[in-house]
Amino acid sequence: MKTIFDSTTLRGISLKNRVFRSATWMGMAGTNGMVTDAIVDVYRAYAQGQVGGIISGFTSISPYDGALSGALHFTQDSHIAGHKRITEATHAEGSRIFLQAALLDTYVANSFGRGELKSVNELTQEDIRGIVGIYRDAAMRAEMAGYDGLQIHAAHFFGLSKCMSPLYNQRRDEYGGCATGRARLLVEIHDTIRRVVAKQFAILIKINCSDFIEGGLTQEDFLTTCELLARIGIDAIEVSGNYTSRPHVRAGVNEAYFKDAALKLKALVSTPVILVGGLRSLETVNSLVDIDGIDYVSLSRPLICEPDLVARWQAGDTRPSRCVSCNACYHTHNHQCIQRLHGREA
Ligand SMILES: Cc1cc2nc3c(=O)[nH]c(=O)nc-3n(C[C@H](O)[C@H](O)[C@H](O)COP(=O)(O)O)c2cc1C
Structure with a gap:
């Protein structure tokens, strides 16, 4: 019987279990997006958990990008030392x-070397080469900082998910048209990174299984794209979707809301699949890996609520996550859990 506590390997990298913390x-x-002591402490806590x-x-x-308030930056070599603190703290705890x-x-x-927002349709071939180059440089820096791999963020309305979406991408050249054309940028990013990093550096992707919006990426597009990514050797696919943090998830009632898409993907590719979205109980996550054959489960809000949730489950306290999916963590200072902030020990 498979459980989330099984140790596994991904591109030869050992993982102590099948649990990921989804990007948060x-x-x-x-x-300027620098690593702080508080950030290092958060990663250490997840690893200890x-x-x-x-x-x-x-x-x-990207040095040209708009800002997401308080997000980390990794746009130049001078950022490597800060990121190294994160990777060292995590590795020291075995994660x-x-x-x-x-x-x-x-x-x-x-032309002045400053950032300019263009629509997907306005990107020139040179702009596209620039984006691929930004990913190449980020991967090289990530490797130098000691990361075990890189996840291409191609979900949730952000830049790359727009390039894949027929709602935003109406290009008529090789970067547009059918799902394969719209995925071409992802393929070039993957292949370029693979050429410059070591063999044991994993390339993951987080991707929408649907845009959940009229005229957007469909589940069929998602499957076509993932089949292509599997063929070129991507190391793992994290299945998400727009509006990823659905509210009011209840253990045993409405968990795992992207499961159907993930199962269709599993039937199509042998690439490891990571499932995120509304996983709250040990029973559900174990059933996903044992019965449904999902390779990895991924948690965001439950770990904001209880950074030591996995350790708690492993120690035998198998009650579901205390997260009530209220989404207050999107609005609190440092995206903390409101239950914890209000002193109710979560
Ligand atoms: C406060 C907050 C910040 C998030 N930041 C990111 C992010 O940086 N990148 C990302 O891909 N998803 C981000 N997400 C989405 C989560 O990774 C995840 O896909 C989603 O919340 C569903 O999983 P969950 O039910 O385990 O929370 C964020 C979610 C929350 C609540």
Whole structure:
């Protein structure tokens, strides 16, 4: 019988269990997106709480991009030392850590070397080469900082998910048209990164299983894209969707809301699948890995609520997560759990 506590390997990298912390923007970065002591402490706490694979919060990798308040930046070599503190703290506790490399939108360099927002349709071939180069540089820096891999953020209305979505992408060249054309940028990013990093550096992707919006990416597009990514050798696919943090999730009632799409993907590819979205009980996550064959489960709000949830489950306290999916953590200082802030020990 498989359980979330099984140790596994991903691209030869050992993971102590099948649990990921899904990327979570904490709004805690210092001036210009620098790593702070408080951020290092958060990652250490997740590792001490027995999360096997930690995906960093949304990290801005483009010097031309717009800002997500308090998000980490990784746009130049001088940022490597700060990120090294995160990876060292995590590795010291036996967990793995992956950088979520993100673009807020389709910003590119203008002729003055400043950021300019273009629509997906306005991007020139040179702009596209620039975006691929930004991912290449981020991966090289991530590797130097000791990350075990990088997750391409291609979900949740952000820059790359727009490039994949027929709602935003009406290009008529090789970067548009059918789902395969719209996925071409992702393929180029993947292939370019793979050429410059070591063999044991994992490339993951977080992707929408649907845009859940009229005219947007469909589940069929998602499956076509993932099949392509599997073929070129992506190391794991995290299945998410727009409006990812659904409210009012209840253990045993409406958990795992992207499960159907993940199961269709599992039937299609042998690439490891990571499922995020409304996982709250040990029973559900164990059933996902044992019965449904999902490779990894991924948690965001439950870990904001209880950073040691996995350790608690492992120690035999199998009550579901105390997270009530109120989404107050999107609005609190440093995206903390409101139950904890109000002194109710979660
Ligand atoms: C405060 C907060 C910040 C988030 N930041 C990110 C992020 O940086 N990158 C990302 O891909 N998803 C982000 N998410 C979405 C989560 O990773 C996850 O996909 C979603 O909340 C569903 O999982 P859950 O039910 O375990 O919370 C964030 C969610 C929350 C609540």
